[in-house]
Amino acid sequence: MQFPAWFSTITAGVLLGTLLSIFSVSLTSLIFVGPLATELPRGIAMALVTVSISSLSITFFSKNRGIIAGLQDSPLVVMATSISAITATLTTPDTAMPTVLTLIALTTFLNGLILILLGRFKLGILVRYLPYPVIGGFMAGTGIMLLLGGIGTMVDHNLSAGNLVRLFAGNELKVWLPGVLFGLILFIGTRQIRHSLALPGLLLTEGIIFYLLLRYSDISVQNAADSGLLLGDVNLAAGWPFINPTHFFSARWDIIQGQLGNIGAVLIITPISLLLNLSGIEMSERKDMDLNHELQAAGKTNMLSALAGGMIGFHSLGTTSLGRDMTVSRTRVLGIIVGIMPLLILFFGRSLLFFVPKAILGGLLIFQGIVFLYNWLIKKWSSLPLADYGMITIIGLAIMATNFMTGIVLGFVVMMFTFVISYSRTDIFYRKLSGAELTSNVLRSSRERKQLVRLGWHTHVLELHGFIFFGTANAILNELQSRLRASLPLRYLIIDFRRVTGVDSSAAFCFTRILYLADSLHFTVILSSLSPQLKQQMLHNGIRPNEKSLNFASDLDRALSWCEDALLESDSGPQENLALPLQLLAKGFKREQIRLLKSYLQKSTLDSKELLVRQGESSDSVYFVESGQISIYLQSGNQHPVRLQTICVGTMIGEVGYCLNVPRTATIVADTDTVVYRLTKDSMQAIQKEEPLLAESIKDLMLRVIAERLVTANRQLLASSR
Incomplete structure (x- = not known):
């Protein structure tokens, strides 16, 4: 049964908008965890606003129809590490939130500005020159942080090397283990079921399984919410507007200054992630995109998001690909519907969010982390050189142990070191x-x-x-x-x-x-x-x-x-110039032939740099060089003339155009004071009629000159090929 185009567009928009909203809620839980867990409703509302602004803005700013945008995992993971550091110092929501909200707004706004500048000055292509292992290491680090963040979301505290042991305590194990299983089911299921509805269907199935387990365990919905297994009651209207001028004045700018490294990492990572997504969309759509225009579109989107209290968002590769598979035609209406859905959830979906299991939110993050690790660690094992693969692994582990900026800087330092070593081995x-x-x-x-x-x-x-x-x-x-x-x-x-x-x-x-x-x-x-x-x-x-x-x-x-x-x-010692008769005598001419030939020749004296023959002129004569030196130049268009050959005394020039009866093939210029003898075509015809033996000797000389130059050219060609 073939559904109308409008029906497929509306259905895909509702489904994708809901899916993006759920995914964004899971990402937000990376930030609003531990001391900020009570502020999760505000974070969810910020995420929904981000998805709405991103999708609507990209729909209208992008040159391409059917592009879906939303909250992005890579920059948000980096931002989550900064906020985790802030909450380690400011341990209560009242003291931490002004600083956290200021950091989010500042990073999002600066990110938009950087993207606009990159696009305006057509510098987007520069990001593609980043070393591949550095990008891979960042992606692997993102995967690791998504895994840890997904588990941290379910246990309501940030994970670190010091508290990993707590995860295996009886109570916490029961909380996070189902989410890990859900993440693995999503990963395996989406790889086995190649269908646009695979991910939504698996999420729905996991939700059903979760509630069946609650029923089997004789746990009520309210008890599950009180135990932290569900999102529970989230007042999405709380804290609106999300950020206001008082937050800037109340923020601890000294702590924000300490996070400049991570802010810089976000400003580097966002263009990389965006261009990777755009490259994937190009391959999926099988058409080129104006990357610089899309950078500016994403920049404007992020500046709007910052002003509205949202976070970083831009083009989504996975959702755009799903939208293409689910719709009959490419239309901007799809992006509008996707952008409206988060707003409907924001204002009318409070009761629905109450029932969302945290295990599914954490499982979504774990699923994304597994996808990153699979694509950048497991799949690359057989396709990358061992050194590059090792670099990706080292950077990923460095990001996990320290932070994103340290990992990226380490990657660049090691890559420069290995580049110097590798390039030093090349033959210069x-x-x-x-x-x-x-x-x-x-x-x-x-x-x-x-x-x-x-x-x-x-x-x-x-x-x-x-x-x-x-x-x-x-x-x-x-x-x-x-x-x-x-x-x-x-x-x-x-x-x-x-x-x-x-x-x-x-x-x-x-x-x-x-x-x-x-x-x-x-x-x-x-x-x-x-x-x-x-x-x-x-x-x-x-x-x-x-x-x-x-x-x-x-x-x-x-x-x-x-x-x-x-x-x-x-x-x-210096070579003495021989008179033309002696030169011809050495070339096999008889004395009587030389005496006869001189009567047909016209002597000319050239000053240094004086033109003898111009390229393109008619070839009506040949020349014998008695003394001095001349050079032959080839003129090609408006380019600088190329010197083909330099000729010393005792040879003939101009023979090619003369023999072929074509215009002069090159320009001839005297390098020094030079004496030449000219033999015109009329004189040659007279010699052929009156002195046929002399004419044969002249033709033999022409053939020898042409042959010698051919041998020289062959020798030069052979040397050039070595």
């Missing part, structure tokens, strides 16, 4: 090569290339990557010392920073030690690809270029080129 070297294996983009003569194969082993190249800090910087020094023990003496050390994201001050000290070695062992250090920030940091730490041991290079290619020039000069 992207590549480690010699100058014989990795050469610059300078196109050199075959004699010079052979020299560099022999001399390149005197150059050591270290390409770094990642963040360099005290834990990883020492690896650079160890690598250098290993290289210094090699048989070939080190003359140049290139350290490239193109892939480095940052360097801390202790790492900068490591580079200072490297310079001390360079001074004493007579090798030169070249730091290449330094960003402006890194360069400024090096200069600030006294690492400055000098003629003896340190140079800076704009990129790795220029650093390699500088080292190659220095090695070649030290090996055979």
